[in-house]
Amino acid sequence: xxxxxxxxxxxxxxKFCEKLRAKADASQISVTVFGEEPLPAYDRVHLSEYFExxxxxxxxxxxxxxxxxxxxxxxxxxxxxGIDRIGKHVTTHTGASExxxxxxxxxxxxxxxxxxxxxxxxxxxxxxTIEDLxxxxxxAKTVKRGAVLGGGLLGLEAAKALMDLNLDAQVIEFAxxxxxxxxxxxxxxxxxxxxxxxxxxxxxxKNTKEICGNGKLDxxxxxxxxxxxxxxLVISCGIVSRDELAKSCNLDRGARGGFKxxxxxxxxxxxxxxxxxxxxxxxxxxxxxxxxxxxxxxxxDQLIGGKTKQFTGADMSTKLKLIGVDVGSFGDALGxxxxxxxxxxxxxxxxxxxxxxxxxDKKKLLGGxxxxxxxxxxxxxxxxxxxxAIPPNPEDLILxxxxxxxxxxxxxxxxxxxxxxxxxNVTKGAIVSAIKDDGITDLKEIRTCTKAGTGCGAxxxxxSDICTATLxxxxxxxxxxxxxHFDYTRQELYSxxxxxxxxxxxxxxxxxxxGDGCETCKPAIASLLASIWNDQILKQDTIQDTNDRFLAxxxxxxxxxxxxxxxxxxxxxxxxxxxxxxxxKYDLYTKITGGQRIDMFGAKLNDLPxxxxxLIDAGFESGHAYxxxxxxxxxxxxxxxxxxxxxxxxxxxxxxxxRYKGLRSxxxxxxxxxxxxxxxxxxxGKDFGLIATEIGYNLYVCxxxxxxxxxAKLLAGDVDEKTAIKYLDRFLMFYIRTAxxxxxxxxxxxxxxxGIDYLREVVVNDCLEIGEELEKxxxxxxxxxxCEWKEAxxxxxxxxxxxxxxxxxxxDPSLQFVPMRExxxxxEWDEVKS
Amino acid sequence: MNQQTLSYQTVNTEDVKIWFEAxxxxxxxxxxxxxxxxEGLQIAIFNFxxxxxxxxxxxxxxxxxQMILSRGMLGSEGxxxxxACPFHKKTFSLESGKNxxxxxxxxxxxxxxxxxxxxxVGFA
Ligand code: SRM
Ligand SMILES: Cc1cc2nc3c(=O)[nH]c(=O)nc-3n(C[C@H](O)[C@H](O)[C@H](O)COP(=O)(O)OP(=O)(O)OC[C@H]3O[C@@H](n4cnc5c(N)ncnc54)[C@H](O)[C@@H]3O)c2cc1C
Ligand code: SF4
Ligand code: FES
Numbered sequence: 010x011x012x013x014x015x016x017x018x019x020x021x022x023x024k025f026c027e028k029l030r031a032k033a034d035a036s037q038i039s040v041t042v043f044g045e046e047p048l049p050a051y052d053r054v055h056l057s058e059y060f061e062x063x064x065x066x067x068x069x070x071x072x073x074x075x076x077x078x079x080x081x082x083x084x085x086x087x088x089x090x091g092i093d094r095i096g097k098h099v100t101t102h103t104g105a106s107e108x109x110x111x112x113x114x115x116x117x118x119x120x121x122x123x124x125x126x127x128x129x130x131x132x133x134x135x136x137x138t139i140e141d142l143x144x145x146x147x148x149a150k151t152v153k154r155g156a157v158l159g160g161g162l163l164g165l166e167a168a169k170a171l172m173d174l175n176l177d178a179q180v181i182e183f184a185x186x187x188x189x190x191x192x193x194x195x196x197x198x199x200x201x202x203x204x205x206x207x208x209x210x211x212x213x214x215k216n217t218k219e220i221c222g223n224g225k226l227d228x229x230x231x232x233x234x235x236x237x238x239x240x241x242l243v244i245s246c247g248i249v250s251r252d253e254l255a256k257s258c259n260l261d262r263g264a265r266g267g268f269k270x271x272x273x274x275x276x277x278x279x280x281x282x283x284x285x286x287x288x289x290x291x292x293x294x295x296x297x298x299x300x301x302x303x304x305x306x307x308x309x310d311q312l313i314g315g316k317t318k319q320f321t322g323a324d325m326s327t328k329l330k331l332i333g334v335d336v337g338s339f340g341d342a343l344g345x346x347x348x349x350x351x352x353x354x355x356x357x358x359x360x361x362x363x364x365x366x367x368x369x370d371k372k373k374l375l376g377g378x379x380x381x382x383x384x385x386x387x388x389x390x391x392x393x394x395x396x397x398a399i400p401p402n403p404e405d406l407i408l409x410x411x412x413x414x415x416x417x418x419x420x421x422x423x424x425x426x427x428x429x430x431x432x433x434n435v436t437k438g439a440i441v442s443a444i445k446d447d448g449i450t451d452l453k454e455i456r457t458c459t460k461a462g463t464g465c466g467a468x469x470x471x472x473s474d475i476c477t478a479t480l481x482x483x484x485x486x487x488x489x490x491x492x493x494h495f496d497y498t499r500q501e502l503y504s505x506x507x508x509x510x511x512x513x514x515x516x517x518x519x520x521x522x523x524g525d526g527c528e529t530c531k532p533a534i535a536s537l538l539a540s541i542w543n544d545q546i547l548k549q550d551t552i553q554d555t556n557d558r559f560l561a562x563x564x565x566x567x568x569x570x571x572x573x574x575x576x577x578x579x580x581x582x583x584x585x586x587x588x589x590x591x592x593x594k595y596d597l598y599t600k601i602t603g604g605q606r607i608d609m610f611g612a613k614l615n616d617l618p619x620x621x622x623x624l625i626d627a628g629f630e631s632g633h634a635y636x637x638x639x640x641x642x643x644x645x646x647x648x649x650x651x652x653x654x655x656x657x658x659x660x661x662x663x664x665x666x667x668r669y670k671g672l673r674s675x676x677x678x679x680x681x682x683x684x685x686x687x688x689x690x691x692x693x694g695k696d697f698g699l700i701a702t703e704i705g706y707n708l709y710v711c712x713x714x715x716x717x718x719x720x721a722k723l724l725a726g727d728v729d730e731k732t733a734i735k736y737l738d739r740f741l742m743f744y745i746r747t748a749x750x751x752x753x754x755x756x757x758x759x760x761x762x763x764g765i766d767y768l769r770e771v772v773v774n775d776c777l778e779i780g781e782e783l784e785k786x787x788x789x790x791x792x793x794x795x796c797e798w799k800e801a802x803x804x805x806x807x808x809x810x811x812x813x814x815x816x817x818x819x820x821d822p823s824l825q826f827v828p829m830r831e832x833x834x835x836x837e838w839d840e841v842k843s
Numbered sequence: 844m845n846q847q848t849l850s851y852q853t854v855n856t857e858d859v860k861i862w863f864e865a866x867x868x869x870x871x872x873x874x875x876x877x878x879x880x881x882e883g884l885q886i887a888i889f890n891f892x893x894x895x896x897x898x899x900x901x902x903x904x905x906x907x908x909q910m911i912l913s914r915g916m917l918g919s920e921g922x923x924x925x926x927a928c929p930f931h932k933k934t935f936s937l938e939s940g941k942n943x944x945x946x947x948x949x950x951x952x953x954x955x956x957x958x959x960x961x962x963x964v965g966f967a
Contacts, residue, residue, distance in 0.1 A: 173946075206931065206945070207945065207946070208906065208947060493920075494919075515893065524921075525874075525891075525893050525894070525918055525919035525924065527918035527920065527925075527934075528932050531916055531918065532916075551872045551875030551916065551917065552916075555916070558914065559914070563929055563930070567909055567910055567911050809870075810872070814878055814880045815865065815866040815870045815871075815877035815879050815888075816879045816880060817880050823885070823910040824910075
């Protein structure tokens with residue numbers, strides 16, 4: 010009979026016992042476990058749930074009785090302090106000693122605490138054990154603000170915990186990114202806005218210099234000189250393996266600490282194995298359970314004499330476990346592989362960012378990032394791990410196959426051997442047979458009988474997919490309906506409004522919707538009504554998005570910005586002077602925008618009509634900077650001055666901007682006209698762009714800067730100005746009719762079946778025979794153009810809408826500005842006091 | 844913390860001591876709000892005309908402490924009438940003041956009555 014001692018009764022130490030007993034009983038291998046913590050092993054992965062249920066039992070991997078039943082001697086509250094490799098026995102802090110044939114080191118890790126001045130202060134905690142949580146809970150009762158040091162997986166989880174303890178919580182990250190090891194910049198930005206929406210403040214690029222306060226902390230100082238008032242700090246800067254025991258009995262350690270092991274997980278003493286977070290395998294430390302469980306498996310195999318299984322490294326794919334914030338990162342997430350090709354998709358509106366990295370030959374999926382929508386996580390992970398074939402248009406991996414359907418042919422294509430749950434190593438075949446053979450129908454039962462999804466839970470969505478697929482209940486609709494109040498797509502509503510001549514939101518809601526509407530459908534319908542009837546939007550001001558409602562962009566603090574139209578960026582000295590005078594008179598911050606015009610910020614609501622009166626009298630019009638509407642048509646100086654210019658790009662830009670000004674659309678529209686192929690107007694970065702050629706213009710469409718830059722595609726080459734405008738009319742109208750709400754032209758084209766070729770068929774070759782109709786609709790909109798601001802300031806009732814108080818003409822006394830470079834800026838969110 | 848927030852206290856109809864005549868019905872847009880000044884306290888009054896009900900809440904959005912809710916958008920979630928803040932679209936129940944899509948602290952609410960064309964807000 011072999012005698013095995015396990016040091017450490019954590020998740021992996023426990024899993025080792027479980028797996029060993031499945032293969033060998035006490036008569037073959039006796040097991041003694043030493044655990045430093047007072048409790049038997051508990052589920053650290055779900056530690057945060059302790060905040061809600063406060064129940065230790067719920068977290069236990071198994072009750073004490075289980076160890077007895079399994080004939081395992083469990084000694085908790087016992088710290089092993091020494092190993093005598095020659096005498097083959099261990100000693101504990103109580104002096105007790107015990108001999109072994111094989112020793113398993115499962116000592117895990119502890120939180121890494123950076124050597125910052127003041128870390129020893131009262132109010133500084135780590136986040137690793139139930140004791141830590143008890144202390145955090147107690148202390149939190151006495152304070153209002155708490156910060157977390159470290160914006161990684163754990164840090165964010167800790168921050169949410171602090172928030173749930175009713176603290177106002179901040180996350181401090183040293184790197185310029187959140188979850189720096191898992192996310193790229195775009196992913197991090199999207200995650201940041203989601204976390205901030207939860208009400209958690211995020212400070213990046215912050216290097217903490219000192220933790221200040223006498224006795225207990227009350228302030229953090231950063232190296233950039235800034236400070237943060239906080240009463241509590243949870244440190245979550247990574248882990249360090251618990252390899253203390255290595256020194257005393259000179260076992261080798263890895264470069265970054267941890268017991269150094271070979272592929273059989275043996276230390277330099279063949280009778281001593283190490284598993285879990287305590288291990289350094291090829292100088293790699295795995296801070297996740299799945300690899301630890303895999304190691305436990307390997308060692309069990311060694312001990313029962315299988316000696317076949319080896320540990321050759323593990324996948325670091327992870328998901329963040331924050332309710333409401335889906336984040337997944339798998340395989341080579343950052344695309345570090347030589348020659349890998351990234352494909353990214355971002356929807357600011359829906360708060361979704363997805364990225365996949367393809368191999369240089371575009372044949373295999375290397376890894377990727379999912380923020381805001383993880384439903385395809387497991388599928389993509391599977392494709393990556395099983396080297397499965399990827400779809401002909403790889404972008405389908407993240408956009409979903411055209412017309413819905415799930416990525417890469419869906420779970421149907423998965424081999425039965427595919428590992429679905431990596432924590433419990435459950436294959437697709439096992440789940441399918443549980444359903445087919447054991448007649449199991451719901452997820453809970455599947456979890457209990459196969460254990461799938463009982464680990465980190467990342468695979469749960471896929472388990473349920475397999476369930477539904479196997480149960481042949483494939484019935485998911487892909488209609489993107491507007492919201493709970495309208496069971497129609499935007500395109501359907503477009504036709505309804507047009508055909509039934511619906512003029513108001515309430516008419517439409519009463520006839521085709523339910524409830525009272527919401528902040529999603531109201532602006533969408535408002536935009537449709539404007540795109541179809543082009544009526545003064547202030548007649549239904551309360552369904553307009555906030556910027557539209559006051560014909561100005563709202564700013565931090567509640568002031569507004571004023572952007573008069575400056576077509577093509579051309580402006581006379583006199584008009585420049587007027588802008589200067591107005592800005593001076595109303596104390597406005599002025600800036601040249603990225604759109605070749607001038608923005609005046611910091612206007613008081615009550616001043617807006619006065620400001621616009623003066624601008625309009627000087628011949629300005631609304632620039633619609635506040636609307637999902639035509640913004641600017643950027644021009645380059647062109648042939649009038651430029652030595653290379655082929656045509657007069659400025660005049661043409663002005664003509665086009667004046668033609669489409671006031672046009673409302675699913676998202677904002679921007680254009681550009683360049684006088685030659687040097688492209689100084691960046692026309693290929695716009696929703697529509699014209700570049701002069703020897704004999705005419707090349708017309709490009711569906712370009713985009715901003716969040717997901719995308720070059721415009723050539724729609725028609727060498728066309729004359731008249732033809733260019735005809736195609737533009739058709740193109741814009743077709744976009745307005747068919748796009749989803751808040752989709753830029755680029756996103757719209759990316760979703761379009763047949764892509765640019767199909768669009769060309771419609772616009773240039775008129776394959777749908779709607780060309781004339783589209784031109785007619787556009788002409789009607791152009792004819793009905795009116796300057797919203799002129800109407801507003803000419804109309805007393807509308808003017809009255811621009812008041813802060815209904816019962817006084819005062820401005821909002823809580824508006825606050827601070828000086829900046831001889832001008833002003835709004836006080837920061839948190840500086841505001843009233 | 845913002846002084847204004849501290850001075851916002853929900854008032855129940857039975858506790859009303861002063862009915863403050865704030866403004867007239869005709870001042871209001873349909874299904875929209877206005878802000879009124881009551882002794883330095885900014886109150887948002889909402890005319891939920893679809894239901895023909897009136898509501899009043901604090902004008903300060905608890906999220907980023909912005910004096911803005913009167914410019915918010917009205918709507919419903921299920922049966923719950925709500926207002927969405929213009930800044931980050933946090934939504935609050937007009938009945939209870941509860942934050943419906945986050946953990947912001949709730950809004951103080953005030954009773955409103957309309958008598959021959961005038962809108963009154965109740966204070967304790
Ligand atoms: C003022 C300006 C920045 C500046 O000082 O230069 C600006 C300011 C804002 N931009 Fe912009 N954008 C400005 C040029 C741009 C440009 C550059 C350009 O147009 O050549 C881009 C990239 C090009 C593009 O749009 O394709 C740009 C990409 C965005 C985006 C991302 C759009 C996207 O498709 O990813 C947003 C967010 C959105 O629209 O949803 C945005 C949104 C905004 C908003 C409206 C956000 C908001 O709702 O408050 C900012 C408020 C403006 C204000 O308060 O008046 N702004 N914005 C520029 C105004 C241009 C103008 O004269 O109208
Ligand atoms: C809040 C939180 C969330 C997490 N979320 C995830 C997640 O979503 N997904 C994921 O894969 N992983 C997650 N992890 C990581 C995961 O918990 C660890 O990978 C896992 O617990 C490692 O198990 P282990 O047994 O190696 O180490 P541990 O669980 O740390 O167990 C080691 C045990 O050994 C004891 N010990 C140490 N030295 C001695 C000694 N000399 N004598 C006796 N006993 C000793 C320790 O006290 C400890 O109880 C999370 C961790 C935390 C803290
Ligand atoms: S695009 Fe051509 S014409 Fe226009 S400024 Fe540049 S070089 Fe000159
Ligand atoms: S300030 Fe109201 S939601 Fe942010």
